[in-house]
Amino acid sequence: MIKPLVMALGLGMSLGALADTQVKIDAAKTGPVINKNIYGQFAEHLGRGIYEGLWVGPDSTIPNTKGWRNDVVGALKELQVPLIRWPGGCFADEYHWREGIGPREQRPARVNTNWGGVIEDNAVGTHEFFDLVEMLGAEAYVNGNLGTGTPQEMAEWLEYMTSDSKSTLAELRRKNGRDKPFRVHYFAIGNEAWGCGGNMTPEFYTHLYKQYASFLKTPKDNTPVMIASGGHTEDTSWADHLTANVKPNWSLRMDAVSFHYYTLPTGDWVKKGAATGFPESEWMSTMVNTLKMDQFIINNKKVMDKNDPEKKVGFYVDEWGTWYDVTGDDDPGFLYQQNSMRDAIVAALNFNIFHKHADRVHMSIIAQMVNVLQAMILTDKEKMILTPTYHVFKMYKPFQDATSLQIELKNVARYKLGKSSIPAVSATAARAKDGKIYIALVNANPNQAEKVSVNLAGVAMNSVKGEILTAAAMDAHNTFAAPENVKPAPFAANAANGKLAIDVPAKSVIVVAVE
Missing domain, CATH: 3.20.20.80 (Glycosidases)
Structure with a gap:
């Protein structure tokens, strides 16, 4: 069973030490509504x-x-x-x-x-x-x-x-x-x-x-x-x-x-x-x-x-x-x-x-x-x-029905196996109907965490709060005997100087709101 997980990155943590994949979001540049x-x-x-x-x-x-x-x-x-x-x-x-x-x-x-x-x-x-x-x-x-x-x-x-x-x-x-x-x-x-x-x-x-x-x-x-x-x-x-x-x-x-x-x-x-x-x-x-x-x-x-x-x-x-x-x-x-x-x-x-x-x-x-x-x-x-x-x-x-925001990924980490290779990290961002900006991060690498830095231009970002879904095994699943084997847990992270550094765990999905 996945135990409740709260991740917090301290303000004093070095962004340079963590950053690998870079996610840049511009809150002022909106795209179409996500139907x-x-x-x-x-x-x-x-x-x-x-x-x-x-x-x-x-x-x-x-x-x-x-x-x-x-x-x-x-x-x-x-x-x-x-x-x-x-x-x-x-x-x-x-x-x-x-x-x-x-x-x-x-x-x-x-x-x-x-x-x-x-x-x-x-x-x-x-x-x-x-x-x-x-x-x-x-x-x-x-x-x-x-x-x-x-x-x-x-x-x-x-x-x-x-x-x-x-x-x-x-x-x-x-x-x-x-x-x-x-x-x-x-x-x-x-x-x-x-x-x-x-x-x-x-x-x-x-x-x-x-x-x-x-x-x-x-x-x-x-x-x-x-x-x-x-x-x-x-x-x-x-x-x-x-x-x-x-x-x-x-x-x-x-x-x-x-x-x-x-x-x-x-x-x-x-x-x-x-x-x-x-x-x-x-x-x-x-x-x-x-x-x-x-x-x-x-x-x-x-x-x-x-x-x-x-x-x-x-x-x-x-x-x-x-x-x-x-x-x-x-x-x-x-x-x-x-x-x-x-x-x-x-x-x-x-x-x-x-x-x-x-x-x-x-x-x-x-x-x-x-x-x-x-x-x-x-x-x-x-x-x-x-x-x-x-x-x-x-x-x-x-x-x-959120309004999509311009998002750019650079230096994206790769997940490789044999002759196959895919981007390990995927991301999306939008301003929801409640006025908040939401960010979703996905790590498709089943073996290791990926280091991601998020830069949200045009918004003073102090922290993010939301949920994470992850598991130890690639085929972790719920059964009638263990119905809560895989379920979301709380997730939070602090920003430093308006930037966010996150270790995104292996095979995980994170959705957070910007605070």
Whole structure:
């Protein structure tokens, strides 16, 4: 167990003796706002991601509200979850919304062909999803069915959710228990059209997007941001083709293009690597692969800047995170994996990358919220644990809707292993809505502390206070027997002559406010 840790550097300590990596922040030079939706969450009908993990039903002995687990909902509230994406994912392109409304006992049961071949009883549908969204005070991201649906089905779902008229569909919603319309903030036309969403080319999908989008009409006060299914990894053709060929007008909108990238230790989808018990070589390869996100975004921004120089179209990384071989003997289709200190570092590194590109990246959504891939929470029937990734999300809360500050790193220490080498230190800074300046530092070196000096121009810095997340082992993680094995501890450091010198421990994440 990590004991509470408070680090304080005395005023008389020599900066020169400590300084290595230099972080310069200029409080007077502000950048774009870091959209709160960069901290978005994903709940797909997949394994125990919704059923058991979130939804237990109103008749369960597990304490719940309207069928949603009180313990999990309470923990998610602590993260200030800004939005939830639902119902998929690959599941979305086989989901027919009418099967998820009305009395639950009358809803049809289907085989979930994408994830484990289990029976989907449609207990969680449109009304239940919006119950969860409203409990969390989040925004709703609904993914429409392009793959097996029709323009009519998609248009009617939007009407069912958003219309305040006396139309048959609006009256059906009222009959099913909801008088006022649901607020749909984001709506996507399909998912991964290049793969499970239909194995399409960018050209073919673009034609379909324009066809479907033309019929998606909503009231002016309940108009969602329209999202096109984009590319993945190094492929920029989707962002390029969509932004070059979809020209919005009075009957057609495209506000954002999505992008997906998962971090695999090995880069091999057949043998991805273990979630725990891995060698240092897989720590390094995980870091190398996750840092590719930066270049992928840069490449997509280049083609988007060419076609959309006014930056009207957002670039939404609406699926990202680590993907390992399934933990234990669980159903491979459930994508259940343990979550360790390595995942915490991956999360923080990606947040810092998204902050850097906040001019285009207005949303990112980790996959997924509970029990699936890089989850915030793991459950076992009535038991629940918080993961290291959960703690990083909570530590980074002040960055939601904060104004980014110009930051420059020099003389960055390197972490090396074999032929691989990465920057050991990553950093970001912003002025939060509470008026304070927050700084996040990440040390991706699993073996040694890195010496960092911070110079905050334009602000008299006396000290910093916040939290640190670290652990002794690379694969340190929480279990149901030891749920607090990895958790944040207090962190504080004093400045000398307006400069801050910090020994950032191995494999650690630090988030502090400037005092």
